[in-house]
Amino acid sequence: MTTVQEKLLETLKDLTFSDFEQFKLLLRSTTIKKGLPIISKRRLERADKVGIVKLMMKTYDQQCVDLTRMILMKMDRRYLLQGLSDTSSVSKRPSKSLEPVSCGSNVEDSSDWTKLEPEVDSTGADEAPIYSLQSEAGSFECNVSGFRWICKEKVSFKYQFCSLEEHMERIKSMQYMPAGPLMDITVLAGRFFEGYLPHWICIVDNPTILDKFAVLHTDDCGDVVEKVSEVTSSHVKLSEPVFSLKMVLLRIGLPIKVNCNVSIFVNKTSFLTLHVYLTPRDPGLQQKLEKIELPDGYKVIRKPHPAKSLKMNDWFILSTDLDGAEICPKKLMLRYESTEPNFIEVFINNPDTNFHLNLTKENECEPVWTRAIRKDEYQSTVHIQETPGPSNADNAAISTLQSRVSSIHTTDSCLQSLENAGASTTSSGTIATTQDSMRSLSLFAL
CATH class of the missing domain: 1.10.533.10 (Death Domain, Fas)
Structure with missing residues (x-):
């Protein structure tokens, strides 16, 4: 001791x-x-x-x-x-602050975790991107997923976000709900000393919820749900983890608040259309939304997420300060939808100014989220298809074509003159064939 x-x-x-x-x-x-x-x-x-x-x-x-x-x-x-009074601890890790943190903030000070940007492989259009990272010994966090790890040796791994569609029924049948993204993590070299899976549940002022967390392990043998012993405000800790498909779960039955994203997709033609989604803060789900919206010509407008956590299954009303805007539906329930997440559509005819979007809980007055949408943000999404003028090479080709066409006309004129003069014994049929051949050769040579 x-x-x-x-x-x-x-x-x-x-x-x-x-x-x-x-x-x-x-x-x-x-x-x-x-x-x-x-x-x-x-x-x-x-x-x-x-x-x-x-x-x-x-x-x-x-x-x-x-x-x-x-x-x-x-x-x-x-x-x-x-x-x-004269006692001090000796630690192998950086000091962590004891200052209070709000829900949704990282438990540990950002200086404790070295943030790394992963390499991205998006070769398959229909497949989720694969993210690759490697690190020396230390404490690290992935900028994309929020996954954290501590290693005592060099480690390299890859991961991708996976769809929950085929897992949702089984998760519900076990009386759980998703509490974090489903990630397929594969360690390529080395091993983790500790791993920290991200979650979006607000645990502040709700200590009874801590015993309701679990981690889902999915492999060829089936699903295994494991209880957890340590939960932070943003992560669940795994000691010396061996990875398969993993995600954080929460037992169904308690009223909970979650950290949320408001995702905005905009498309402007002769009018402006916005699709507004309210979802738990799941980077895998955000990736799915972009896959749905971007091919249809929509563009992401990134705005800060709500500062406070919001209660699941509550209704929220979207409004704007711009006259004439059409909003349908008027309100949206906050819930996790793995297949086709619902959204609110905002239609504005020929906007030419900045405006605000407000999200308010039903039967309350104060918005839980307000953001400005600026004119240059939505106007920059206009897809103008201009007809390009001819390049220098095009001009040269056109000039050559005109010259050769002119040459054909000149040849026609000369042949017609010879015919009119009764030159030789050549028949008009032979002359016509010669004319056609000369035209054909001239065009083929372009």
Whole structure:
């Protein structure tokens, strides 16, 4: 046992039974509010003082001392702080902030994770792009998927987002719902020490939801649902993971809020049409929407997502401050649709100004999302098919053609003159054939 563990254990041993139970409750609530990794309620309830110290060291590393001080101050047990005053933790990882975070924010400070841009292979038009990454030892995050990993050696892997269509019925039959994108991850070299699958569920102020998370593993042998022990505000942790098809699930039955995207697709011809989608923050689903809309001539207008999480199955109304705009349907339910996500269509005849889109929960007044759509954003989507003028090469070809056509006319004139003069014994039929042959040769040579 290290010096830090010994100091923490000595401190906790001075707590009475009731104080220790309060300490465990405050440990859970404090980590939830601070957006730190969560130790499951069951493990906390079963752990004695030695067990709690081991769990805290494993989960929070160098944050253990600061976290313990914070909880003891809340319990008004300041006299126990003296034993921790000269204690510091030794960590193999970067320090993580104990500052509060809002729902949807990364639990760890962005400096803790080196963000990497994947290489993209989009060779198959009908297939999902394949993303490839490699890294040395350290802590990393993919900019596209949000997947995070910690490795102690060089690792390379690839992944792609997969459709949920063939999995949804089985997921529902197991009384779960999607809580993160379905990803097919293949490790090419090395191995992960830890993996963090992204999720879009808001866990702030809803600690009872933490025990409802699970991870779906899908391979040739079927589906396996595994309970998880650590959940952060944006990820679920997997220790030494072996990958197949994986995604985060959540048990059905609780009212939940999710972090959302508002996706806007615009097409402008003689009028302006917008398709507006409200979906959970799933990069795989966003990829699918683009695959649906872009071939039809629509263009993405990227806008910041709603700052606050929204409740699933609530209705939301879309409005605009532009007179004459037609909106159909007027409202949309927030839900996860894996096959054909519904959208709101906005039709505007000949707009020539900036305007705003507002999203408001039904029966409420304050919008949950408001964004400006600027004139240059939608006008830049006009597909103008201009008839190109002739190039220099075209002009040269035209000139040659004109010259040769002129030559044909001249030849015709000469032959006609010879015919009129009764030249030789050549028949008019032979002359006609000669004329046709000369025309044919001249055009073929162009």
